[in-house]
Amino acid sequence: MTRPIAPREVRIRRALEHLRNGSTDEFESISPFGPEEFTSPEIAATDRAIFARVPSIIAHSSELPEPNDFITHQMPRNKVIVARQADGGVKAFVNLCRHRGALLEERDRGRCRIFSCAYHRWSYNTDGTLRAITRDRTFGDIDRSAQGLVELPCEERHGFVWIVDEATAEIDVAAWLGPEMDEIMAGYHLGDLVCVRGEAFDEPVNWKIMQDAFLDGYHIQYAHPNTAGKIVHTNIMAMEDFGRHCRFVAPRKSIDRWLDEDPGDHSLAKHVIETHFLLPCHTLLRQPDHFQLLTFRPHPKEPGRSQMEMRLMVPRQRDSGMEMDTWTRLWDKNWQILLAVLHQEDFPLLRSSQSGMESANAGPMLLGRNEIANQIFHRELRKLVTDNQ
Ligand code: FES
Ligand SMILES: [Fe+2]
Known part of the structure; x- marks a missing residue:
């Protein structure tokens, strides 16, 4: 069954309401998980097997x-x-x-x-x-x-090359995306953009720890107090759950001028970041003037390693109305900021998270109801793994 796609401004107003109330969309329950998710060779093999079946x-x-x-x-x-x-x-x-x-x-x-x-x-x-x-x-x-x-x-x-990592498999990206996400991505015309920067990072961290961090709206002001925390609100999400992939709106701090005032018909699009989770391993961020794709791949052998790729997709210089050097400088600067946040803030935190998970008595841990995008990611992974057995 196709779920209706709510217009953007309606979703943004829902996020604004959350901001006013100090609330967020919530998952139906708190979910426990164990450290073996990120350290077990058997679970790592099951995770890799997912890539043999899905694009x-x-x-x-x-x-x-x-x-x-x-x-x-x-x-x-x-x-x-x-x-x-x-x-x-x-x-x-x-x-x-x-x-x-x-x-x-x-x-x-x-x-x-x-x-x-x-x-x-x-x-x-x-x-x-x-x-x-x-x-x-x-x-x-x-x-x-x-x-x-x-x-x-x-x-x-939709402007991307997709593969299934198994020679005998078939591929049908539209079917995998489902009607909602396929329509959403078609509407973005991502094929008209250019990938102006892209880089891969080998990290000593399980791919799911990495993916989780880039679906997490709960850590922003704590882990990124002087960077993203100054720009984006923490712990506020207006979620659309499509039952495999999902999309959520998070308000930027520039929306605060509308906290006490009714925005009426004003477009609030420039005051939000929209995040798309594309199962199994992508976070696609829609910023006011560009897109960013984050990809997290399991290492071929080791549970405690992964590869992250970051790509910046922007309007081509000829479509941007900018001079070449302004255009180049703008995206260079943007890229340098992204790299600095990754290397100085996220990666050190996630590396120590991985080494913590390797403690013999790490004990059970929890995903909260507010961590709704992470909950959807893990719910959908569990479904993929169960289907595989
Ligand atoms: S030519 Fe490739 S392995 Fe011999
Ligand atoms: Fe982060």
Whole structure:
């Protein structure tokens, strides 16, 4: 059943009401959890298995603008190459030579006509077909069509490239997003934006501890008193729960001028941040003038490690009405602020959280009713894990 999508201004007024009352949307119950969620090798394996069945985002489309552009990436289960095709589509492959298994492409990104293996120099076209076997007269006859790169399910939608991290799976991003989130993302025209900055961080922290921190509206004034805490209100969320993904509005402090005054028909859009949780591992933030995508991937082996990726998607310079150097300076500055908050505030806190969880007697812990986005994340993960068994 499709749930109605409330107009933005209605959702913002609900957040404003919460601010006036010192309330927030709440989850139905307090949820206990144990440290093994973040430390157990068995649970880590079950988490990785989720990525074999559901799509997650590997790039913004603008990271692969031209045919033969590629990126490589470590997913939870496979090392992956994504390549833009001659026809404008994208394909994803396991980054591994089908001769004797050397890593095929070592660079993070680039443009090339062929992938050429460093070991015995077999080569592959960017559509994954085997192009040449060196010294093929002595190698022996093989069915070349069977030795192309192993393809992974891949789809481009809403300006992102999505993959399922399992060769035998199928992909249907619209079905995965569901009618509400698919419509919401379509309305953002994210494909018209450009990914102006992107970076990956390997952290000694379980991916769920990381994801939890970036769905958390409860920590802002305490962990970020001089940065985000000055800009965004703490512990106020107006939530839309779509039963897999969700979206919530959090008021910025600039909304305070409307605390005692009725905003009437004024648009309050510039006074909020809208956060989207895209199961299994993304936080998509809609800021007044840009989007930010945060991705949290389980490490292929270790429960206590993960990779976070941060991407900044902004209007292209030619669409922005800004001079090139103003545009560049604006997003540079924005990016530097984001990096500083991550490295100086969030990461140290989360690293010590992970090492705390590894105490032999860490004991049971709690997610409160106010931690509603985290509650939805864990509720939906539990469903995915149960479905898998
Ligand atoms: S392993 Fe790649 S050519 Fe031999
Ligand atoms: Fe934070």
